[in-house]
Amino acid sequence: xxxxxxxxxxxxxxxxxxxxxxxxxxxxxxxxxxxxxxxxxxxxxxxxxxxxxxxxxxxxxxxxxxxxxxxxxxxxxxxxxxxxxxxxxxxxxxxxxxxxxxxxxxxxxxxxxxxxxxxxxxxxxxxxxxxxxxxxxxxxxxxxxxxxxxxxxxxxxxxxxxxxxxxxxxxxxxxxxxxxxxxxxxxxxxxxxxxxxxxxxxxxxxxxxxxxxxxxxxxxxxxxxxxxxxxxxxxxxxxxxxxxxxxxxxxxxxxxxxxxxxxxxxxxxxxxxxxxxxxxxxxxxxxxxxxxxxxxxxxxxxxxxxxxxxxxxxxxxxxxxxxxxxxxxxxxxxxxxxxxxxxxxxxxxxxxxxxxxxxxxxxxxxxxxxxxxxxxxxxxxxxxxx
Numbered sequence: 001x002x003x004x005x006x007x008x009x010x011x012x013x014x015x016x017x018x019x020x021x022x023x024x025x026x027x028x029x030x031x032x033x034x035x036x037x038x039x040x041x042x043x044x045x046x047x048x049x050x051x052x053x054x055x056x057x058x059x060x061x062x063x064x065x066x067x068x069x070x071x072x073x074x075x076x077x078x079x080x081x082x083x084x085x086x087x088x089x090x091x092x093x094x095x096x097x098x099x100x101x102x103x104x105x106x107x108x109x110x111x112x113x114x115x116x117x118x119x120x121x122x123x124x125x126x127x128x129x130x131x132x133x134x135x136x137x138x139x140x141x142x143x144x145x146x147x148x149x150x151x152x153x154x155x156x157x158x159x160x161x162x163x164x165x166x167x168x169x170x171x172x173x174x175x176x177x178x179x180x181x182x183x184x185x186x187x188x189x190x191x192x193x194x195x196x197x198x199x200x201x202x203x204x205x206x207x208x209x210x211x212x213x214x215x216x217x218x219x220x221x222x223x224x225x226x227x228x229x230x231x232x233x234x235x236x237x238x239x240x241x242x243x244x245x246x247x248x249x250x251x252x253x254x255x256x257x258x259x260x261x262x263x264x265x266x267x268x269x270x271x272x273x274x275x276x277x278x279x280x281x282x283x284x285x286x287x288x289x290x291x292x293x294x295x296x297x298x299x300x301x302x303x304x305x306x307x308x309x310x311x312x313x314x315x316x317x318x319x320x321x322x323x324x325x326x327x328x329x330x331x332x333x334x335x336x337x338x339x340x341x342x343x344x345x346x347x348x349x350x351x352x353x354x355x356x357x358x359x360x361x362x363x364x365x366x367x368x369x370x371x372x373x374x375x376x377x378x379x380x381x382x383x384x385x386x
Contacts, residue, residue: 047381048077051354054377055081058370062359065092065249069280071288071351072385078280082357085250086259097237097248097277098355099263100340101333104240104276105206108221109150109315110290111213111228113300120216123147123303127154130212133180138187146212148197149205150314151306157189158202161365163267169255169363173265179214179221182207182271199312203273206315210272221272233289237279241269245277251337252360259360262337274335280353283340287330288348305329319379321345323386328379332371336363339371341378350385352378 047070055066058081065082078094115121121130127144128135134144138156148154159182164172177185186204210221217224222240230238237245244264251262268275278286289295296304306313318327328350330342337360342353354374 045385047384048079050377050384051381052079054373055079058356058359064252064357064360065096065355066357067092067094067096067098067249067280067355069094069284069351069353070381070385071284072349072382074349082249084247086252092249093247095237095247095279095281097245097279098340098357099251099268099274099335099338100276100278100283100355101274101335101338103278103283103331103333103340103342104272104274105315106290106331107225107229107238107276107286108206108210108213108272109304110295111217111221111224112146112150112209113296113304113314114228115213115216117297117300121146121212123150127208127212130215131208133183134208137183139191141191141193146209149209151312152199152201152205153197154202154205155191155194155197155200156202156204156208157186157191159183159185159189159204159207162186162188164365169253170260172267173260173262175267176269177267178270179207179211179272183211203271206273207271210270221270225276229286229295232295233282233285235278235282235286238276238282238286239278240272240276248277249355249357251335251357253336253358253363254360255362262335265336268335274333280342280355283342283353284344284351287342287344288351291329291344291346292348319343319375320383321350322383323350328382332375334367334371339368339374341371341374343378343382345382350382352382354378 051068058066063082064086065084068079070077080092080094082092084090084092084096116123124145124147127146127149144154162185166172182204213224214221225240248263252259253262291301293301304314304316311318315331316329317331318329321328326346328343328345330344333340337358338355339358340355344351356370356374358368358370
């Protein structure tokens with residue numbers, strides 16, 4: 001579904017533009033004025049008008065729910081619209097868990113980098129050193145390093161293509177899929193011939209990384225993530241696998257005119273590229289801790305951010321922070337039924353996480369255009385808060 005601007009959307013953009021003109025250069029100085037009291041409904045910052053207008057448009061276009069969590073200047077603003085479940089119509093709340101899609105990869109990357117910081121894994125080591133079947137099953141055209149898996153520059157085929165081609169969506173969704181099976185499915189697709197390694201997103205990269213983590217830790221990837229990240233940060237709403245939380249916002253697609261629930265597909269139970277369920281509050285807490293050095297040594301955090309000329313590092317994407325001419329870090333997440341985005345300033349003080357349960361439509365292998373809108377609106381909103 002592509003962008004469909006409405007009059008409300010245009011009004012919100014005008015509000016934002018007018019507010020930015022009035023604020024002028026004084027709003028973004030190296031010594032900002034003391035924060036105002038928490039905004040009231042009568043006089044919210046322009047950023048919140050923009051976000052609310054976007055939410056209203058999504059709901060009017062058929063989205064079951066929109067959730068937003070913003071942290072800035074020691075303050076918090078949350079928003080929830082819609083329902084948890086289209087059958088029960090129970091109202092959604094801002095703390096409800098959602099499926100976070102590709103944001104899962106940031107959590108997995110932390111566990112990979114913990115092994116690197118402990119000297120148990122090398123970024124430039126070959127994947128086959130830890131996964132003998134990597135060479136015997138996948139037959140890569142050349143050496144593939146751990147670093148290339150982290151940055152999606154390995155060329156490894158995505159297993160979801162042959163998976164979705166193997167049966168109806170309903171059959172595929174109900175089929176548990178181990179990490180080894182994910183690699184085996186990827187092996188049925190020829191590796192593309194290329195002259196150079198470039199970014200080419202493939203969920204199989206993180207299946208391979210998760211399997212390396214399991215081999216080195218001797219534990220299931222879900223247990224490792226809980227030990228490395230969820231436990232230390234107290235992320236009570238965050239987990240890979242397990243039963244569906246009672247307060248979860250449900251996502252949906254349509255197949256042959258029938259609406260299907262996508263909240264807990266079995267094949268994603270062990271999908272380290274997209275399987276984690278979390279709340280927006282937990283997501284913001286995770287990224288703030290990561291960027292402040294609460295999960296990894298400083299050199300590991302720097303490595304995850306990538307080089308200055310790169311927009312994507314190790315499961316961290318960056319966007320321009322016009323408030324200080326620096327960057328926000330985080331990831332967008334796009335999966336059947338859900339779009340999510342998280343952005344956090346380098347010091348962890350300014351954050352926005354937003355999730356939309358997409359309007360139910362047929363699934364595709366491509367990225368839903370709405371996740372691009374989520375990203376653009378989030379960046380504009382954050383940049384208007386300085």
